[in-house]
Structures are given as C-alpha cells and as structure tokens.
Amino acid sequence: MILYDYILSPSCYKVRLMAALIGAPLELRPVDFHPGKEHLGEDLLALNPAGSIPILVDGDLILSESAAMLAYLAGQYAPDWLGEETATSRAMVQQWLAFAHRLTAALGGARLVEMLHGQGDLEALQTAGIAALRELEAALFKRRLDGGTWLVGESITIADVACFPYVALAPDGSISLDPYPSIRLWMRALRGQAGFVEMPGIHRRHELAPDPLTPAEGA
Amino acid sequence: MRLNASSPWIPLALSGDIPNGTVIPATLCSKPIAIWRSQSGQVNANGNRCPHRGMRLSHGFVRGETLSCIYHGWRFGQDGACQHIPAHPDVVPPASINCGPLQVAEQDGVIWVAEDQVESQPPRLDGLKPLRSLVFCAEPEAILTASGGTEVDLGVEATLAGTRICLLLQGQAPAETLCLVLVDQATSPKACAEISRALEGIRRRAEGETEKRGAA
Amino acid sequence: MIDAWYPVGLISGLTREGRETLLMEQPITVRAGKTGKPEVVTADGRSLPIVERFGHVWTSLGTPEKDLFTIPEADHPERVLVDVGVVRVKCSPLRAVENFLDIAHFPFVHTDILGAEPHTEVEKYDVKIREEEDEVWATKVKFFQPQAAKSAEEGITTEYMYRVPSPTSSVLYKTCPPRPGEWDVICLFVQPLTETLCDVWPWMALFDEDTSMTDLIHFQQLIFLQDRSILENQIPARLPLDPGMETPTRADLTSIAYRRWLKQHGYTYGAELVAQ
Amino acid sequence: MPDLMPPRRERLEILGEVNSPSFVPWIKRHSGRLGLEASAFSVAPGRIGVTVAGQPDLIDALEVGCLLGPIDVWVSAIDRAPVADLI
Numbered sequence: 001m002i003l004y005d006y007i008l009s010p011s012c013y014k015v016r017l018m019a020a021l022i023g024a025p026l027e028l029r030p031v032d033f034h035p036g037k038e039h040l041g042e043d044l045l046a047l048n049p050a051g052s053i054p055i056l057v058d059g060d061l062i063l064s065e066s067a068a069m070l071a072y073l074a075g076q077y078a079p080d081w082l083g084e085e086t087a088t089s090r091a092m093v094q095q096w097l098a099f100a101h102r103l104t105a106a107l108g109g110a111r112l113v114e115m116l117h118g119q120g121d122l123e124a125l126q127t128a129g130i131a132a133l134r135e136l137e138a139a140l141f142k143r144r145l146d147g148g149t150w151l152v153g154e155s156i157t158i159a160d161v162a163c164f165p166y167v168a169l170a171p172d173g174s175i176s177l178d179p180y181p182s183i184r185l186w187m188r189a190l191r192g193q194a195g196f197v198e199m200p201g202i203h204r205r206h207e208l209a210p211d212p213l214t215p216a217e218g219a
Numbered sequence: 220m221r222l223n224a225s226s227p228w229i230p231l232a233l234s235g236d237i238p239n240g241t242v243i244p245a246t247l248c249s250k251p252i253a254i255w256r257s258q259s260g261q262v263n264a265n266g267n268r269c270p271h272r273g274m275r276l277s278h279g280f281v282r283g284e285t286l287s288c289i290y291h292g293w294r295f296g297q298d299g300a301c302q303h304i305p306a307h308p309d310v311v312p313p314a315s316i317n318c319g320p321l322q323v324a325e326q327d328g329v330i331w332v333a334e335d336q337v338e339s340q341p342p343r344l345d346g347l348k349p350l351r352s353l354v355f356c357a358e359p360e361a362i363l364t365a366s367g368g369t370e371v372d373l374g375v376e377a378t379l380a381g382t383r384i385c386l387l388l389q390g391q392a393p394a395e396t397l398c399l400v401l402v403d404q405a406t407s408p409k410a411c412a413e414i415s416r417a418l419e420g421i422r423r424r425a426e427g428e429t430e431k432r433g434a435a
Numbered sequence: 436m437i438d439a440w441y442p443v444g445l446i447s448g449l450t451r452e453g454r455e456t457l458l459m460e461q462p463i464t465v466r467a468g469k470t471g472k473p474e475v476v477t478a479d480g481r482s483l484p485i486v487e488r489f490g491h492v493w494t495s496l497g498t499p500e501k502d503l504f505t506i507p508e509a510d511h512p513e514r515v516l517v518d519v520g521v522v523r524v525k526c527s528p529l530r531a532v533e534n535f536l537d538i539a540h541f542p543f544v545h546t547d548i549l550g551a552e553p554h555t556e557v558e559k560y561d562v563k564i565r566e567e568e569d570e571v572w573a574t575k576v577k578f579f580q581p582q583a584a585k586s587a588e589e590g591i592t593t594e595y596m597y598r599v600p601s602p603t604s605s606v607l608y609k610t611c612p613p614r615p616g617e618w619d620v621i622c623l624f625v626q627p628l629t630e631t632l633c634d635v636w637p638w639m640a641l642f643d644e645d646t647s648m649t650d651l652i653h654f655q656q657l658i659f660l661q662d663r664s665i666l667e668n669q670i671p672a673r674l675p676l677d678p679g680m681e682t683p684t685r686a687d688l689t690s691i692a693y694r695r696w697l698k699q700h701g702y703t704y705g706a707e708l709v710a711q
Numbered sequence: 712m713p714d715l716m717p718p719r720r721e722r723l724e725i726l727g728e729v730n731s732p733s734f735v736p737w738i739k740r741h742s743g744r745l746g747l748e749a750s751a752f753s754v755a756p757g758r759i760g761v762t763v764a765g766q767p768d769l770i771d772a773l774e775v776g777c778l779l780g781p782i783d784v785w786v787s788a789i790d791r792a793p794v795a796d797l798i
Contacts, residue, residue, distance in 0.1 A: 007653040008660060032649040034656075035448060035520035115523055115663075134419070141351050141415055144235075145408055171664065174525070178244050179354035181236035188241065200660030203289060204546060207240060207282040212553035213294075213303060214283070251670070268670045270744075271682050272690075275668040290665055291686075292543045292555060305555030306539040306686035310768045313746020316682055677781045679737060682744065685771040691779050699785070708782045 001026055003069075004044065004055040006033040008116075010108060010165035011066045012054040013199040018070050018161050020197040022078035034116060067097040070158040083157045092152040096159035102132050103166040110173025111166075122174075129175045133183065136167065140182035149189050156193065164190050168202045225372055228324065228331040228341035230387040230399055233349040237262065237330065242286060244277035246391040247332050252321060253277040254330060257284040257297060264332045265299045266319030276318060286318075329387070329399060342373065347385055347401040350411055353418060355396045357425040359388045361432075362396060365425035374398075379421075380413040382406050394429055436704045438497035439601050442624035442636045445518050446487055449473055457628040459704060461496055489638050490518045491624060504570075504600035508608070508620050509640035517648065519637035519655045526666035527705035528603045528627035529674040529697065531635055534662050535605050535623040536597050536689040538578045544661050547581050551590075554579035557686035564696050571599035571696045573689040599693055602702040603627055614642045621655070630705045631672045635659065671707050679710030720764040720794040725777055727787035729759050734784050741776050745769045762794060 003019075005012045005028045019026040031053050032038040039053050048055045048064040056063040056072065063069050074081035083089040106128035112118030113125065139151065151159045168187055170177055177183060190196070191205050198204045231245045232254055242255035244267055251267035253276040261284070267275050274290040281287075285302060287294045294303040299320025301312040322333040324341050328349035331341040355362055363370055366386065368377025374388035387399040402414055441458055444465040448454075453466025453474075461477055468474040475483040475494040486493040486503045493503050509516070524531055534540070539557050541550025560576040576595040596608040596618070603625035608618035620640040625633050637655050646654075675681060676698050683691050697706060725738075735752055738761060742749035747765035754760075763770055774789050 007657050030649045030653050032652060035445060035518060117521060138419060142412055145411055181352055200657050201664055205280060207280045211282050273669045273681060274665060278668055289543055291539045304684065306557040307684055307768045308556050310766060315744050315746045678776050678779050679781060683772065683775045685775055688775055691775050694779050
C-alpha cells in the first residue's frame, strides 16, 4: 500500500495516523507539494485528476479521498474502527466523516492562508471554523454526559481520526482552541492511544514516556 | 453588570474539565494564567509564562506532581517553584525562580482563583452542580438579556428547559465572556442535554445582540 | 536595520506577474522582469537593490553598506542545494532567529529526531561577537541527537557551529555523518513582514547523494514547523533586549550574544527594549 | 534532592558603559531571582564590582543575564575571580 504523502498535510497525516494506530503497513512516497507543486504534475494528475493529496494506491485500487482511505485501512486491518454494525452507528460515522470535510474547508483553509501563503477570505474561513468547532464541542459534551469519550459508540472509530488533525491544527489558522474543554479532553484521549504518531504542530504527550528523573521500577 | 463584587475569588473552570495530569489556559482579570491538576489530583494555578524564556506554560505537560514547559522542559512544583532545569541537570533551582503561583480553591465542582492571598473560602453554590463551560463572544449584559434571567453577584440566575440554572460569568477580553453553567443538583442527564442545547440558543441571541450593538 | 539585506522570495519561484508581500510593513512586489532577472518594486514604484544568492532574491529598503554575507562552504560543487520553501509565522522575526540558535529545546520540541530525554544537558560552548566580520559565532556546540539528519540511522553526538551574519539570517554548520570533516550547512533566512509577523525561508547546502530532494525538503519543513507553535506562544511577542523578566542560563549564551549584537547595532525592529 | 554542587563565592567585575543608575538595582533583582547573595557593590567609571555567592551554574546565569542587562547599559566584558576565603 503506497501513500503519496506530504509531511505538512493534515489530510495525509490522517492516513499515517490511522495506519500507525492500527498497525497497518504503509509505504510512504513523499510528494514535493510545497514549494514544488508536484501534485499538479503529470505523474500525479494521472493518478488523481483532482490534483489533491493524499493518494492511496493498493494494487489496482486508487483512492483520493482521505475518508475512504480510513475506511479501507480499517476494513482491511481493524474492522472495529468502522463502528458498530447498527444503522445508527454507521450513520453517525458517515455524519462525522462528512463533517470532517467542513473542518478541512474552514480550518484547513484558514491554515493555508495563515501559514502557507494560500488565498482565501480568512475572516470567513475562521468564522466557519469556529462554528464547526462549537458544533463539535457540543457533540463531545453530550457524549461526556453519557459517559462516552469518542464521537460514536464506546470505542474510537475512523470518525475520530478523520476529525482530529484539522481540529488539533486550528491554531495554525489563528483559531484558538482555548474555549473548548470537551474538544481538549477528546484530543488528549486520542493523543494517548497506543501507536499515536505526531505531526508538526501536534505535540506528543511527553508525560506518557518514563520520567527521566524517577528511577525505573526494579532498577 | 458588576460581577463578583463581594468575593476575591474568581470562578475560572469546572473541575470536570481538568482531570488529573492536565493543564489548561485561563484568564484572570485579563492576565493569562495556567491551571493544572497534578497526577494525585491537586489543582494549581500560576502565571501562563515560563520564567525562562516566556513560553506559555499551558502548552506544557503535567508529569507526576509537576508542570513542565514544552520549550526547554523547565519543571515547576505545586508551589510554583522551579524544580529542575534539564539543560543544567545538576543545578538545584532556588525557589525564587518560579512561575508566579496563585491561590486556588476547588469547591462545588468549580475551580476558583484569587489574585492576592485571601483567608476566606469561595462562595457556596448550594443545591447546584456544574454542567459545562462555554465562551460567549458577548458582554455579560447581553448574556443576561438573552437568558431572560436575573442578575446575581456572580452572574445570572435563570430558568432553562424548566430547570433552575446559574451562569457564573467572567469577562476575559472585550466582548468575550467565560460562562460556567451550573444546574439544579436534581437535574437528570436527559434534562442536562436539553439545557446544553438551549444554551447554544442563548449564546446565538447574546452574540447577535452584541454584534448589533457593535454595528450601531 | 533598514539598510540590511532581506530575503523576499525564491529565485526558482519568480513569476512575471510577481508576488505581493511586505518588507518591514512596506508593500513590495517581487517579480521576474522582462529579461527574467528579478525585480523588487515598492508600492510607489521605487526599484529596490537586488542580490541573487543562496537560492533567494534579497533586497533592502535602504542603502546597504556591505554586500550580502557569503557562505564559502555552500559553493562546493558536490553539495545539494535545497530550497525548502516559505512558512509564515506570527512572531517577531528576531524570535525566529533566536529559536534557531537554541539547542536546549531539541529534546522537548524535536523529540526523537534532534534530541531526546534524558540527554538534555547542554555542555559549555564558545560564543563571541567576531569584531572583524561583525558576526555572532557559537562554536564547539555539542548535543546528543537520536536522528541527526535524514541520512542518520542512530543516535550520535553532533557538533554544531552557529553564525549570525545579518539581523534576521542565521547559518548553522553541523556534523555531516556521511562526510567526516565536512559540515552540512542549514540556513534560516527570515523576511520581516512586521515586528510580530515574518516569512521564514529555510535553505540548505548538504552532502547527501542518497536522500531524495523531496525527503530533504520534508525533513527540514518537519523540523521547522515543530517550532512554529512555540514561536507563536512566547510572551511578549517581541524579543526582549532586557532579560529582566527572563532567566537566561549558560545554555542560552548564543541567544544572549545575538541579543547583545542586536542591541549594539540598534537592530530593534521586532525587539522589546524594556523588560515586561 | 542532594545539593550536588558546593556553593561558591566569586567577584564579578562588570565592564563597559555600565554607570546608568538602573543597573545596580537590576543586578540586585536578578541575583535575587537566581537565589544568589549579592554584596559589596563597588561602582567606578566604566566598572561595577559585585561579590556573589551561590551555586556555580547560577553564578554563570547571573553573568549571562548581566552581559545583556537593561537597555541603557552596554556591558563589554565581565571578569570573574573566585573569592576563596569567605565560605
């Protein structure tokens, strides 16, 4: 399985993160997105005429939507991550995968303008981003009321992975995460999952590593 | 509105939003602070600025009973004093290197911080339990109007979805108000969810009101 | 600082229509002229002086007394020259340079790549302002690195030299694992947009035949972007030239030498003069 | 935690354009922050002398801080010498 990847792309990170969390093998093929614009070159347009990355290639299968990639990885290696097999659960997962597109457009758009010289109406993108974060905060608060941690059901699903990166990187687009306690707790839970990997702008939880000042047990 | 006129204690967060081993940013009288809870459950508050090179400590991490700065790992104890400088591991830092500890109290599910040393306890919130915290892009007056409630010392009392609620309000910046929502202790989980939804409506109205005033 | 040279674009990224940007709050356009040579013009039509060097177009709003600094090592024909691109950071241009001069943050910000606990100690190193060249130099800087470069497989103690030849540029020389005795050259060129906003243009001249250009770019972007959230969250936003509200230690000596040099020359754009 | 480094007493001679009245209080404040005992200040044209006692690394930190100092001074050099007989 080959992932056409860019280290600073939150959408590519979704797929890297998913693979790391479930232990799926992934061969990375770095794309010179910035400054080289390789994604708009002939070779990559032949794979994905939309000119976007990531692109996931597995044999004859070519995927160009990150949500589909998460579903494919989970389907192959960790079907539990697709959610429970009930109509409600399946629908809710789809709901959040679609919601993740709004996060990409708004938070990702603001991030491109603020960080990588992208074009766009920053204020409109930020307003849309804050509206989406408030919606997510309210939903996660509702889950906390029910004793839940994740967006859908009792355990983490591809819905959480799909929404996490652009939310965590909202400050890159000058959108503060300070007002959202439930989002903070959800991100912390995700960053605490075994196999979690970071990307620039999303720090690991250092406290999960052994404290160098405390002698190891049995030492 | 004159908020919190009779007590030096400022309500800044709900206990449930800061589990063991976490740190959050907050604003105390327009000054940035960090509130954190140690692994054993002790809540602490201090300035949100590492005394080394000014990094926000709310970006740091809690290890055991200490808060570490994410930049160079300087480590601070519950008294705010620096305990360890990783670049100079043999140094025993003096207590005078500290991150500006503040007095903090946890009571009735609310975390209160005081700017100066105080002897008193924070006000009691009898018969109420914490629900959730929200930030309104609105002034406290607009929240009072939008909620249809009455002004009390710490904010607003109102009835929402048939339940008594209390909004502890704290201005953080112009047109930005932190709102800690408390509900009657007997409120069922289902009613809590309903109130949470209704709060979003109050926020829309309050912010609409503020925007209108700003445009006028 | 108005008379210093600043990077304003990649030579390889020039277009006829040009790029509108800021230099110390002045709107400028950077474009390829009719002959393909770069041009920089201000909003009121003034043409600014140009230097093409290290993959970038350099200009100045004033009258530079000196030519742009040189990096003789970068001329070696076997080096790979890497245009890393540009990243905008909401911080003082001086803070971006200061962070680049710092090794003590490696274990916490570039964890498992440039540093890792428990290897956090900073050994003594030499720092001076070289009068003749009028540059800040830090030498004999040593630090343990789990992955010293893209081509490094395991941890080693890496040696560095840091050099500040102009107010918002820094050159880092570091041990080159495949070529003992040579130094890799990694530069941070910072374009001051305002006192609290900058465009950062990293650039490298490396000995590395094995790693693809894209991998080299990604590695440097990874490192630099890990610093971005730090740079945007330091208080105050501008770089203090009085450390009275800070606690610098011996490990911060390069930072202090840089700030002294700024103070000596009155390079205060992006600086805070009084501690607060 | 054991006190790994024995305290030391040193004389710092701070040289340069250092005679602004802001500097001595600045040094006192900064020494205090570093937990150092600063005493026996002497002020002469182009020179401030101070004796400090405390952990060696923190005396280093005082030197580093003073090298930059407040904006209205210019420190060209700091000479350090141990004061042997006082501890």
